[in-house]
Amino acid sequence: MQVVKIPTERVSSLCGKDNSSLEMLMRICKVTIIPDPDGEIEIEGEAVDEFFAKDVVKAIGRGFDPNTALKLLKDNYVLKIINLREFVHSRDSISRIKSRIIGTEGKTKKIIEADAECDLSIYGHTVGIISTLETIDLAVSAVVKLIEGANHSGVYSYLEKARRRLKEDRLKGHYGA
Numbered sequence: 001m002q003v004v005k006i007p008t009e010r011v012s013s014l015c016g017k018d019n020s021s022l023e024m025l026m027r028i029c030k031v032t033i034i035p036d037p038d039g040e041i042e043i044e045g046e047a048v049d050e051f052f053a054k055d056v057v058k059a060i061g062r063g064f065d066p067n068t069a070l071k072l073l074k075d076n077y078v079l080k081i082i083n084l085r086e087f088v089h090s091r092d093s094i095s096r097i098k099s100r101i102i103g104t105e106g107k108t109k110k111i112i113e114a115d116a117e118c119d120l121s122i123y124g125h126t127v128g129i130i131s132t133l134e135t136i137d138l139a140v141s142a143v144v145k146l147i148e149g150a151n152h153s154g155v156y157s158y159l160e161k162a163r164r165r166l167k168e169d170r171l172k173g174h175y176g177a
Helices: 006-013 017-027 046-059 064-072 091-102 102-116 134-148 152-175
Strands: 002-005 031-035 040-045 078-083 118-122 125-132
Touching: 002 046, 002 134, 002 152, 006 046, 017 031, 017 046, 017 064, 017 134, 031 046, 040 046, 046 064, 046 078, 064 078, 064 125, 078 134, 091 118, 091 134, 091 152, 102 118, 102 134, 102 152, 118 134, 125 134
Parallel strands: none
Antiparallel strands: 002 040, 031 040, 078 125, 118 125
16 A cells, blocks of 8 residues: 545545546546545555556546646656745745746646656646656756746757657657668
8 A cells, every 4th residue: 555645725626516526536546545634645555556546546636626736647757846845945936947847828837748748737836747767857957947046048958959859859769861
C-alpha cells in the first residue's frame, strides 16, 4: 500500500462529481484508491500499479485535472514538482514568481506549454510539470529561468531555439539523416 498526502481542497478534484473521477482512476490505474477528507490518500494494488498511480494522485494534488494526470501512465511521461520555497521565502515573493510564470492573461504559461510540449500547474507554492523525458529539462529550465528573474523575452527566445533544435533532432532521427 502507498499513502500520498494531498491538499484537502484537492480531494474533491481527485474524486470528481459523484466519484466519477475516482472510479475512472481506479479502473485505469488498476488500483483501489481510498481518499480521506484530510488529504491522506491510500493506494492499494500490485506494486507497479501503485507506483504509477501514486504519481497520478500526486499530480492531481498539485493542481492538474485527472485526465492530464493520466498522461503519467504513458511510457515516457514524468512529473516534476518545483517547490518555490526553495527559491524564495516570503509569500509576496512566491506570488510574484507565480505571476511571472503565468504571465499576462496566461501568455507565458501557454508559451512554455507549447514550446516545451508540457502541461504546467501553478498551485500553492509549487509549479508542477508533466512532460515527456525528451522535453522535461526544457520545461524545467524555462521555469527556473523565470524564477531566477530572467526576462520573459529571453526565456521565449530560449524556448524557440530549443524547440527548433528538438524538431531538427526528431527529423534527423526519423529519417536517419
